[in-house]
Amino acid sequence: MSSTVADALDHHDEHGPAKGIGRWLFSTNHKDIGTMYLVFSLAMFLIGGLMALVIRSELAVPGLQFVHPEVFNQMTTMHALIMVFGAVMPAFVGLANWMIPLMIGAPDMALPRMNNWSFWILPVAFGILLSTLLMPGGAPASGWTMYPPLVLQTGDAFPFLIFSVHLMGLSSIMGAINVIVTIINMRAPDMSLLKMPMFVWTWLITAYLLIAVMPVLAGAVTMLLTDQFFGTSFFLAAGGGDPVMFQHIFWFFGHPEVYIMILPAFGVVSEIIPTFSRKHLFGHDSMVYAASSIAFLSFIVWAHHMFTVGMPLTGQMFFMFATMLIAVPTGVKVFNWVATMWRGAMTFETPMLFSLAFVFLFTIGGFSGLMLAIAPADIQYHDTYFVVAHFHYVLVPGSIFAIMAGAYYWLPKWTGHMYSERLGKLHFWSSTIFVNVTFFPMHFLGLAGMPRRIPDYSTQFTDFNTIASIGAFGFGLSQLIFVWVLVSAWKGQKATDRVWEGSHGLEWTLPSPAPYHSWDTPPKARIANEAFE
Amino acid sequence: MIRKSFLSLLGMCLAGTASAEWALNMPRGITELSLETYNLHMMVFWWCVAIGVIVFGVMIVSLVKHRKSKGVEPAKFTHSMTAEVIWTAVPVVILLIMAIPTAETMVKLEDSRDPDLSIVVTGYQWKWHYKYQDSGVEFFSSLARPSVEARRKLSGINPYDVENYLLDVDNPVVVPRGSKVRMLFTSNDVIHSWWVPDLAIKKDAIPGIVNESWFRATETGTYRGQCAELCGKDHGYMPIVVEVVEPDAYQAWVDTRRDDASRVATAQ
Amino acid sequence: MTTHTDEHYYVPHGSYWPVVGSAGLLLLMVGVSTWLNGAGAGFYIMLAGLAVIIFMITGWFGTVIGESQGGLYNDQVDRSFRQGMFWFIFSEVMFFAAFFGALFYARNMAIPWLGGSSNNFFTNLLLWEGFESSWPTNGPGDVGGEFEAMPPFGLPLINTALLLSSSITVTIAHHALLAGRRTQLAMFLGFTFVLGFVFVYLQGVEYVEAYQHMNLKLTSGIYGSTFFMLTGFHGMHVTIGAIMLTIIFFRVLKGHFSREKHFAFEAVAWYWHFVDVVWVGLYVFVYWI
Ligand code: HEA
């Protein structure tokens, strides 16, 4: 071996983090990149949340008080785009970056430089998106679903919207490729696929979903772009196209997208519940099969978002039945979690509390999802606050709670310090109470006939809207506790390596905080696991 | 504590449906199909409640009894084929039970053949246009004046002082009770959606495409709805009002409308 | 550390290329967007962005090639690259799937519906009376005016032959590489990229023909839209593929790639096969059926 090679090896194997800003800009370290993802995600969550607060302020009482209708629509659109693509997805990628190499005994992600790029595209994408708020004609206001022809009425923001979506897609695809390759190629030699931790499994499946659908979204918005600027007729009936075609392509992406936002959450709680039940995950293998079935089914249900567009009857039936079927594998997951807790020896630290709330509240969101799947009833629910209630239940006490659970669970491993359990519990209880105060009344609003995406409403809807708005501010303030917990953990008590009494898995055999290069040589998964049996 | 927050939640939700008030639950509506829709909605809802009670029940028992502070030793079991099969099969059966009546209703919803009356509805940013195909009566219908004044930002008018704030129009649609009315929807610009909860109709009005739906109102009265597809800045301000009247009153309405129309025509 | 075994993981050191790439993307996207919005200066920002991105690609790949030639990469890295490339190609397949989906949807759903089939009797009666479902079409509104559809024979058929044979030549080159026959390798690689560029040239000729003599344009309703978007994106991929083949060709001349290790070669070959398969789909569904 030449001496330059030896030098290079020395260089990359022995050093700690680089100094200064270069550490972050040029990083190839999965932990640093994971941290950047998580911090970025938190920032986006706060920005998207502030937009939600604008929405809730305007809706607190009837009449128009704070914003004009067009600004209201911009808030709705940007809120959703930022939360979905800026908060939830990057948060899960951040968790994947941090945890997958630790859990499978890899030194880093398989393609570390690309990993860096996946992250650094995001600030560009969201910089562009947020800058549209200042443009003539304002930010995009057509809803995050970007349906034509309405979206074509966007002002100068239009091409920026399209390209920022392209960039988000690019970032997600590269992130997903990295996850797949890492999992398939970098596992500790004796960790078979079915031995992989649940979080790794759900992320593997999620990554496949991402690679399959993000390019389709890119295609859809490209068609919007050419329809707008180059005279194509994809979504123009006069030219032989169809506005509804966009909806089909969008939801072919959009429905798997919602599972992209929930499968890693399933993974996180599947790690946490066994730890604090001091038992093994019940039915590990059937959990894997269930997650795979969900992923598969997610490709053939998209048109349940379109029961009112006038699809032929057979189409409606197909999509309805397929949608209903998803309740089955999802049920398997829920039942397995319950069986994991059954006859365990449970304790209720903050991560566990968030996970338990996840199971309860996600299931409630799932139930309303099932109701939405019933096509004739969906004719009444569609585009009302019932739908808003449904998806916030699966997304906020679903995805967001799981992310927070994961953050509490792994924070000691990341930083080497324990967070304050007292503050954590406070954060949990105020979040859980307020999230229900915010979103539960929306079911009633929807059933009573309040459409979504409106800045003002008829007076009979006032009471529940006021309650929801109060809840939203309460929930928002509760998140300040979260930020404080994170900051104050800096000075918290030292964490042990295993951190939690009931934890097992490779990541807990490493010191806390995990060393900058976790696994230099492949560990023996079996040995590591047996250490804790 | 989790238990408590959950129970109060369930309580809220049961109380909501038990009283089945308009403001809490879906309206039963005034057509055969709106009632069927309502019943489907309640059926699925109760199934979910039942499943929820069981799942959450088991979970709560576990949370109470199987905690470390009670000194329990964790059990060692890790899987059970029997359990997996049962909790896969039972939901499938439940879903089948739900699917059958749903499919029946869906077939009826699509059957807009042989109507007594057809109305073409065209969405505009931001008003509706109605054209009665048989009698040729046609008109625009937009947000009523008092709401228009009050809806402006910081208008100083209290919405509570406006009758049917945001839900009133200048020209309502008038239809006869008991007739099968076919609605044909299209749009002049972007996608809108014509929704009247009491008729259980929500159908997108799409430029370049005509969608169909139908209803047969069984009760007279005034029924209100709104545009249900984001259509730009005034999406929240294009309500729908349907007046169901007795057939002879309907005929009289058509006649005056026709007179109006011909007077305008001769004056020109 | 002195020895380099497979037992030991390889982790590359930090790199500034990704950030350069992001800066390039920022310039590119802002440039294109402002340009599309009518600001002429946007065009130059776009060019600057493109330049930065090309700079980034050459720099990044240059680093990787250097490291690879330096023997830094073990088998595991090689596998990572391969799998990464495979899934990247899969994502490209899905991108094309969106446009194929649009084509199928338009042909099998949208146009028959506009012609009054299924539950769209009134669509035809009230809005598009007299329109009959057919293909090719520019829609009931005759968008873009009367046009001629691109016939499947002639240029497209020649192009099919070119691309198919280029797939064969690249395979021969691959076998040559495995067998250590370097001259044959270089020769057939040469054939491959030349065939690729000829394809692109002929595609250009076809476009000129379409625009000048057939009134077939991007604006010719759904036929024009799907035709040009599908063939256009495909042509773009062929161009990129041919450029990559050219680079590989010069690397072969420089003596890169061994019988055991030639990831870059195979990656480009896969990419080329992918471009080829997409073309077959295009030929069948866009030109022929
Ligand atoms: C994380 C995100 C997430 C998740 C997981 C889900 C899960 C589900 N969703 Fe949801 N959905 C959204 C996010 C999500 N959704 C979003 C964002 C929208 C709106 C988009 C927009 O328009 O802007 C939406 C909209 C939406 C619609 C369209 C509504 C409309 O616009 O008219 C429908 C209709 O079918 C639907 C259905 C479902 C179903 C059936 C599930 C199922 O997966 C749920 C399955 C779970 C359970 C059923 C509970 C647990 C199961 C058991 C305990 C087993 C036993 C149960 C039975 C047999 C009943 N969703």
Ligand code: HEA
């Ligand atoms: C993951 C996704 C996600 C998340 C996390 C959220 C979170 C929230 N959402 Fe969001 N929402 C969507 C996804 C999401 N939403 C989507 C997809 C839509 C559909 C858009 C469309 O129609 O196109 C939507 C639409 C939507 C609407 C309907 C708008 C309309 O139809 O016009 C409303 C209305 O209440 C709403 C409210 C909220 C609230 C109150 C929160 C809260 O949970 C937010 C809480 C967070 C904060 C409040 C920020 C944190 C705190 C601070 C920054 C400190 C400062 C705080 C104070 C001083 C109080 N959302």
Ligand code: CUA
């Ligand atoms: Cu019209 Cu919304």
Ligand SMILES: [Cu+2]
């Ligand atoms: Cu969906």
